[in-house]
Amino acid sequence: MPNTDHLKRIEVHCYAGYRGEETPRWFRIGDHAVIVRNIQDRWMGPDHRYFKVTGDDDALYILRHDVCGGFWELVFFKRR
DSSP states (O other), X not given: OOOOTTOEEEEXXXXXXXXXXXXXXXXXXXXXXXXXXXXXXXXXXXXXXXXXXXXXXXXXXXXXEETTTTEEEEEEEEXX
């Protein structure tokens, strides 16, 4: 089992499109809320869905959704 201690659980609010697929619209890291300005990429893993997004703070984030567990994690962050 891979070590995921470096990942941070986050609160994500989504929009379910016409096909019912959830897309992150904004998320919270601690007390800091970030509005998703742009979804740059998305891909699926065996048990996870990933979203590479730009926030309203111009930072780049990769969010990971654990489909089975129903929780979200911050995988990557880079301030521009």
